Amino acid sequence: MVTFPRAKELPAMKPATRRSKRKLKRAHRKLRTSAGEAAREVIRADMKKMKGRTRGLEKFSGNRTVGKNGAIRQSASAPVFKHPKTKLEAAIQRYVDLFDFAPVGYVSFDRVGRIEEINVAAARLLGDSRDRLIGKPFAPYVIEEDSALFLNHLLRCRSSESRVETELHLKKKGNGEIVAHLASSPVTSSMRNGTLLYQTAIIDLTERKRAEEAIRQSEKRYRALFDWVPVAVYTCDAKGLIQEYNQHAVELWGREPKRNDPSEKFCGSFKIFYPDGRPMPHHKCPMARSLRGEKLTATDLEILVEQSSGARRNVLVSPTALRGGQGKIIGAINCLHDITVRKRTENALRESEERSRAVIHQSTAGIAGTDLAGHIMFANQKFCLMLGYKERELVGKTIFEITHPGDIAESRRLFHRIVKKAEPYQLEKRYCRKDGSSVWVSVSASPLRDAQGKTQSAVSVVLDISDQKKAQAILEDRARGLEGEILAISDREQRRLGQDLHDSLCQHLTAIAFMARSVALRLKKHRVIEVEHIEKIAELINDGVTEARTIARGLHPVEMEPPGLVTALAALVKQPHWPVPCRLEADEEISVPDSTVALHLYRIAREAVINANKYARAREIIVRMRRSTKGIELSVIDDGVGISANSLAGSGMGFHIMQYRARSIGARLEIKPIKPHGTRLTCYVRK
Secondary structure: OOOOOOHHHHOOOOOOHHHHHHHHHHHHHHHHHHOOOHHHHEEEEEEHHHHHHHOOOOOOOOOOEEEOOOOOOHHHHHHOHHHHHHHHHHHHHHHHHHHHOOOEEEEEEEEEEEEEOOOOOHHHHHHOHHHHOOOOHHHHHHHHHHHHHHHHHHHHHHHHHOOEEEEEEEOOOOOOOEEEEEEEEEEEEEEEOOEEEEEEEEOOOOHHHHHHHHHHHHHHHHHHHHHOOOEEEEEEEEOEEEEEEHHHHHHHOOOOOOOOOOOOOOOOOOOOEOOOEEEEEEEHOOHHHHHHOOOOHHOOOOEEOOOOOOOOEEEEEEEEEEEEEOOOOOEEEEEEEEEEHHHHHHHHHHHHHHHHHHHHOOOOOEEEEEOOOOOEEEEOOHHHHHOOHHHHHHOOOOOOOOEEEHHHHHHHHHHHHHHHHHEEEEEEEEEOOOOOOOOEEEEEEEEEOOOOOEEEEEEEEEEOOOHHHHHHHHHHHHHHHHHHHHHHHHHHHHHHHHHHHHHHHHHHHHHHHHHHHHHHHHHHHHOOHHHHHHHHHHHHOOOOOOOHHHHOOOOOOOOOOHHHHHHHHHHHHHOOOOOOOOOEEEEEOOOOOOOHHHHHHHHHHHHHHHHHHHHHHHOOOOEEEOOOOOOEEEEEOOOOOOOOHHHHOOOOOHHHHHHHHHHHOOOOEEEEEOOOOEEEEEEEEEE
């Protein structure tokens, strides 16, 4: 290969000739990398011609010529070789364009890896200009981790005459990084100062690597999805040969079929059956039908799979045909859902519903279901007979439409508690029959919750208690009569005791008084007083005290008249023996119906105060008596520990006596805890 001398070594020539030589030199440098042997031969031939012309021109300087006699004379302008020069430049330009604008990066390395030539594509990959890259080492453009790979690449280039290929990471200007493939070939015709150059193609693999990584990740996700999906999955080709399956499919089939085995087609199960137990040939299974392009209905998707052990599983299948570019079926994928447990649950639920329906409709109690707005959704036969309606007439009505007007408010309040707080309730109320009459019933209502625990409806069990109510009314009348008799007897006994007090104790005290007066007269007259007389007086006094205590146990605590109730209550709270301070809050001019009502109210208040002092551990007790629009309210309030529902249910004799006294005067007694702590007992006396 011809090596050009440097510009300063060129002999003097015309400007046009020197420019042509420099242009040829630059073109030759560019063509070393990829122009090919043909272009080099053309350039070498043209260079030889140019050298001959240069030697012929060395005798001249500028526009001078030498004559025959040696004298210098002016001559015409230097000859111009237009045709050879034009062809040469055209050939050079063609190969220069091929090199510069090739879509693949090309670089020429020397032995130490210095860049001698580089095209536009390679400069763009490295992110720098060609002028800055030529003459620089290529190693700084390789990331530090791959430096050893590049050095090994250069060593292999020196020792090998064949192509050397290496894949490594290159740095771009601006902290970028690309994956590149270097393919270097030593070209003996490409020399620089006697040094062999290595023509290297740089192929950007970044996009390809990304695509390969995306494919790997996609395959990894597909494999993970295929293996870890919580159902059995398998695939078949267009012929029905089993290709892939996951572990769930193996567990469902109870065996592991061979892949691409003509004897293992369409499904890997031992046997297949229709839901009714009839055998299903494998070529008629849903997978085979999907491969034939048949459309399946919902009834075709449930099968029975029998394992080699004889165990059968209920399976819901969902085969899907896979089609190629022209819509041709190339295979199918099938998902097998084991619904054995679900089918058993459904069967058990169906049997349970049938039993529940039989119990509801054959029950001796009325049963009705309502939504959260109170609309009746169903009613059993007993409920319909109780009210004289047919079920279709009741469905859609609200329970408030069939409730007696006097009980609607309380029914709404309790039903609202079911809806908002999911609290069951029991209530005695009256329903209105279809004929307009009313019936007393006992209603036990409970909420029905969904899987999340949210109330979705309510069910009521209704018992006809009309007969019990009638019997209760009779018993109450009798009890009221007996209570009246008892109270009358008690009053008579108290009067008797008072009479006894007057007749016995008073007479006894009168005798003592006479004896004492007799002793006084003797002392006045300075007579001798016998000791026996004084001892007799003392004995009589002691006997009188004993008799007074005996009689006092049966005496009335206070002479109770209607106007004296407030006074008696005031005296009650002021008794010094109470361990907890008590006070009275009473409205003025409270009218009590009679002395019996006043007496029972006093007894109720006294019992409540005693209980509060004993059990409440309160700091203060308030006895409150006030008027209301409905009558009189007598309350005993403490700020103690309160009373729970269990304690209320098991209240002792004192509470039952208070209830008894309240009922005897037609009053209503209520006891409940108050917030934040304490208890309130209230007796409501109607006008």
